[in-house]
Amino acid sequence: MVSNFGEIIRLPVHPILMAGIMVVTTLYFLAPIFLRMWISDQNGNTLPPGPPVRYPFLRKYPELALDYWAKKYGPLFSIWMGSQLFIVISDPQIARDLLVAQGAVFSSRKQYFMKNQVILRGRAITASEYGDKWRQHRRLATQVLTPKAMQGFASIMEYESHIFIKSLYEEGQKGGHPINPAHYAGRFALNNMLIISFGMRTDSATDPLVEKALVLAMEFMDLTGPWANLVDFFEPLQWIPTSKRSRGRNLHEGLMDVYGSMIRRFEARMDSGEDVPDCLVKTLIQSQEEEKKLDWDDLCMLSAVFTLGGVHSTSGIIQWFLALIPSHPKIAAKAYEELDRVVGRERWPNTEDEPNLPYIRAIIKEASKNIIVQRVHAPFWMATPHCTSQGFTYKGNYIPKDTAVVLNCYTLHHNEKRYPDPFTFNPERYLGDDLSCAESAKLGNAMDRDHWTFGAGRRICPGLPAAERELWLAISRLLWAYTFHALPDEPISLEEYDGQSGRTPLPYRLRMVPRLDNLPIILQEADEVKISW
Numbered sequence: 295m296v297s298n299f300g301e302i303i304r305l306p307v308h309p310i311l312m313a314g315i316m317v318v319t320t321l322y323f324l325a326p327i328f329l330r331m332w333i334s335d336q337n338g339n340t341l342p343p344g345p346p347v348r349y350p351f352l353r354k355y356p357e358l359a360l361d362y363w364a365k366k367y368g369p370l371f372s373i374w375m376g377s378q379l380f381i382v383i384s385d386p387q388i389a390r391d392l393l394v395a396q397g398a399v400f401s402s403r404k405q406y407f408m409k410n411q412v413i414l415r416g417r418a419i420t421a422s423e424y425g426d427k428w429r430q431h432r433r434l435a436t437q438v439l440t441p442k443a444m445q446g447f448a449s450i451m452e453y454e455s456h457i458f459i460k461s462l463y464e465e466g467q468k469g470g471h472p473i474n475p476a477h478y479a480g481r482f483a484l485n486n487m488l489i490i491s492f493g494m495r496t497d498s499a500t501d502p503l504v505e506k507a508l509v510l511a512m513e514f515m516d517l518t519g520p521w522a523n524l525v526d527f528f529e530p531l532q533w534i535p536t537s538k539r540s541r542g543r544n545l546h547e548g549l550m551d552v553y554g555s556m557i558r559r560f561e562a563r564m565d566s567g568e569d570v571p572d573c574l575v576k577t578l579i580q581s582q583e584e585e586k587k588l589d590w591d592d593l594c595m596l597s598a599v600f601t602l603g604g605v606h607s608t609s610g611i612i613q614w615f616l617a618l619i620p621s622h623p624k625i626a627a628k629a630y631e632e633l634d635r636v637v638g639r640e641r642w643p644n645t646e647d648e649p650n651l652p653y654i655r656a657i658i659k660e661a662s663k664n665i666i667v668q669r670v671h672a673p674f675w676m677a678t679p680h681c682t683s684q685g686f687t688y689k690g691n692y693i694p695k696d697t698a699v700v701l702n703c704y705t706l707h708h709n710e711k712r713y714p715d716p717f718t719f720n721p722e723r724y725l726g727d728d729l730s731c732a733e734s735a736k737l738g739n740a741m742d743r744d745h746w747t748f749g750a751g752r753r754i755c756p757g758l759p760a761a762e763r764e765l766w767l768a769i770s771r772l773l774w775a776y777t778f779h780a781l782p783d784e785p786i787s788l789e790e791y792d793g794q795s796g797r798t799p800l801p802y803r804l805r806m807v808p809r810l811d812n813l814p815i816i817l818q819e820a821d822e823v824k825i826s827w
């Protein structure tokens with residue numbers, strides 16, 4: 295604009311715009327103050343208490359923020375992450391009252407942009423909203439994991455644990471050479487999952503398929519941490535192309551490619567009349583013929599998620615166990631005493647020995663409950679969030695439809711009343727608990743449940759029986775076979791964990807020294823074989 299005096303007048307457009315943006319942004323972030331007053335059910339019950347601001351993201355160890363808020367606002371609090379409302383459950387009874395008793399309301403899944411829309415395209419069981427599609431997927435998944443079906447997989451899992459111990463022995467040069475166990479634990483878990491999903495296994499530690507599948511598994515974990523993606527909570531960001539989004543798309547393509555070609559190979563064997571083993575993909579292909587609703591993308595995503603879900607968590611627990619045990623020699627000594635007394639030194643433990651080895655069972659439960667990283671961080675800090683499919687009022691707290699529901703495992707697992715001295719790795723707390731995790735999850739008194747690592751309610755991990763058996767075979771045999779030693783100049787870091795959803799320790803090496811002279815003789819009893827397919 296030009297003034298009467300010929301001067302150019304600069305309109306303060308920028309400051310006004312800036313001020314406007316700042317006001318809108320401030321209002322946006324402070325909106326929970328008002329929303330907490332306005333959102334209520336017909337009886338005037340408002341949301342569970344919680345912070346008065348929206349959060350764009352949580353810091354690196356979100357479990358600590360949740361624990362802080364649970365102490366401040368109580369065992370049922372609410373929080374906005376961007377535009378998404380969450381409720382956070384930190385008490386066993388509330389977990390039971392909502393996730394189990396009100397399963398029809400609290401069992402859906404939010405269609406998170408990155409995980410469920412870009413990568414899984416809403417297809418796989420873990421991403422499906424509560425409804426017919428999920429029921430169909432869940433039925434197929436549990437069909438593959440019935441106790442009878444598990445019996446069929448038992449000898450294969452025993453074999454895989456044999457190969458796991460053997461490859462550690464060979465690579466570790468009988469204890470002379472330090473090793474990073476990540477690859478071997480990953481391969482053990484992957485082979486178990488490949489057998490359950492595809493009736494096949496890989497026969498080499500450097501098999502390109504293992505490498506590819508493990509890379510995909512790691513990328514999946516990295517991209518799908520529940521609070522890892524800003525784009526999940528700020529919808530406008532979904533329209534902006536980002537490198538992360540490209541990674542998500544590439545991961546989808548990678549999963550379709552790898553798992554699609556594996557399904558095709560399996561299908562070709564079926565078509566040629568071969569007597570193929572019972573496994574998830576066989577069930578899926580047969581069901582596809584019977585139930586037309588299962589399309590190609592369903593098949594690929596279901597088998598991918600099933601396999602991925604089972605690999606990272608199981609190998610993560612084994613890796614944490616191996617990271618922790620060198621600094622707990624008294625616990626190892628008690629385990630050796632029990633193993634020598636009950637199983638003896640002539641053979642190693644089998645599945646049937648489980649009821650007679652309560653201390654080993656207790657170690658596994660304690661390891662699964664909570665690997666205590668430097669007594670602060672907890673890599674398994676929450677189960678996959680659920681989501682409400684309708685509004686519900688619980689003891690005066692209104693929980694609207696589409697609220698994301700977080701099971702706050704960190705706080706649940708550090709409950710002083712349930713786990714005295716909760717920051718200590720103490721298997722003894724589980725002595726006298728003879729139930730499997732699956733049985734324990736069904737206990738009437740939620741306070742008695744062993745731990746919440748496998749989730750709760752209708753979405754509870756369907757792979758639980760398989761995971762328990764794998765952990766048993768791996769950890770009991772590791773303890774029978776080796777003593778564990780950190781390297782003096784390479785302390786094992788228990789301070790941090792890797793990946794957005796925090797499942798694995800930072801890379802480390804340890805020496806695993808054979809405990810008994812007859813280990814090589816036992817290891818000779820089985821050789822690596824490829825189950826061709």
Ligand code: HEM
Nearest residue numbers: 419420603604607608677678748749750753754755757761
């Ligand atoms: C130690 C190992 C494992 C851990 C800690 C684990 C943990 C979990 C958790 C926390 C959930 C979410 C539960 C919920 O929403 O309440 C889940 C879901 C799932 N898990 Fe596992 N899991 C493990 C092993 C496995 C294995 C071996 C399989 C397959 C054989 C498997 C298959 C699945 C599937 C398909 C779902 C999705 C269920 C649904 O949304 O209905 N998991 N798992």
